Amino acid sequence: MRVFKRFVFFWGICILLLPVVNVSAGKTKKAYITSTIKNCEIGDKFYVKLKGTKAVSYEIKDETVATVNEKGKVKTKRAGKTKLVITGENGKKYTCKINVYDTKRAEDQITVETESSKVTANIKDTEVPRESYKVKPGMLVNFTHIIKKSGNPEGLVYLSKSNITDKLTWRDTDTCKLQKEVIKPLSEMIDAAYKEGKFKYSIISGGGYRAFETQYRYWQRRMGMNPAYGDDPYHNGVICVPAVSSEHRTGYAIDFDATDAGFAWLEKNSYKYGFIKRYYGTKTIFTGVMDEPYHFTYVGKSVAATCYLEGICLEEYYEKYVNVEYN
Ligand SMILES: [Zn+2]
Known part of the structure; x- marks a missing residue:
């Protein structure tokens, strides 16, 4: 019986709060990055974008693995791992992990696996x-x-x-x-x-x-x-x-x-x-x-x-x- 009461109390509170949460979610647009991880091959080109805020700068942690231009276009250069960090107009940083694989070499490797x-x-x-x-x-x-x-x-x-x-x-x-x-x-x-x-x-x-x-x-x-x-x-x-x-x-x-x-x-x-x-x-x-x-x-x-x-x-x-x- 006590458990049941707690159950009713918990869900009661949730239902009461629901409209409040919804209203606040509707007011602020939450910013997010379109990809948090990218698995790609050498020579790939792609964009990772921010939604809900404007991107003000793009940075690649290891530029020997990939590069990024001022518009956010990423180009991969060699097998390895790096990160793309986008700074938003809201001052926050958003990160996308980039894993670049050399698929051509993987075929030659026979018994070995890069990962x-x-x-x-x-x-x-x-x-x-x-x-x-x-x-x-x-x-x-x-x-x-x-x-x-x-x-x-x-x-x-x-x-x-x-x-x-x-x-x-x-x-x-x-x-x-x-x-x-x-x-x-x-x-x-x-x-x-x-x-x-x-x-x-x-x-x-x-x-x-x-x-x-x-x-x-x-x-x-x-x-x-x-x-x-x-x-x-x-x-x-x-x-x-x-x-x-x-x-x-x-x-x-x-x-x-x-x-x-x-x-x-x-x-x-x-x-x-x-x-x-x-x-x-x-x-x-x-x-x-x-x-x-x-x-x-x-x-x-x-x-x-x-x-x-x-x-x-x-x-x-x-x-x-x-x-x-x-x-
Ligand atoms: Zn040795």
Whole structure:
């Protein structure tokens, strides 16, 4: 009964107020923007208008993505995101988000999707379950194939003078870890390089296995410097990726310090030992990463040979050979 009374009271008030609201709505014309979001392609031209007030100025936040003239005509220039801000005669600002897509490139991208990077970057550490995970050589870890857990992978071992060649050194003396199965081929590769050209290698600090927290901090630092970092990696290329997208979290990736000749030797010969140079400048459209002459990944001999001899990156390998062994 009490509930019913409240119900009657509430609706009674509403009905009483209705004419008042209507009258006031009829008196003031509410100003609004005709679009608050525009999804478009490169080269598109369009107007976004204000209704109920006159537009006095138009502004585009990132003019490398799109431009606007004094009449409010927007022209898109490259893939990316920006905002159009229209100031009305009433002094208020009205915003339209503009997302420009390169649809032609999207067709070429095969396994990658431009929008996913944003999703990946937005995953917070608290949203990733703190569980261990399984890894294997040649597994695909990138902006779209992410590690959905934040624990440690199985199979990691510490590098030590007793398990690896003395031609290799590592900066993180007591804490450098890699997958156990990488140790032997890595040793053989470094010994061969030394034998052929007296090349010596060092693993840079943080250049072996990286914990979720470490990579998360790297990424946060980048985002702190530039919040748009990684918004469009297939177009701009990055050198730092979100924690869920980092190959260093598998224990199969290594960042070396070496001479140019040393890097060149690795690029040419590492496949014989099951490694690949993972990020070529010519493959950014697939990987989202810039050229990294120092980053090598153990993928196993068969995958490495195919990638190297066919001149394809791991993403292209997956596309072409459809995950028969590595699904
Ligand atoms: Zn690396």
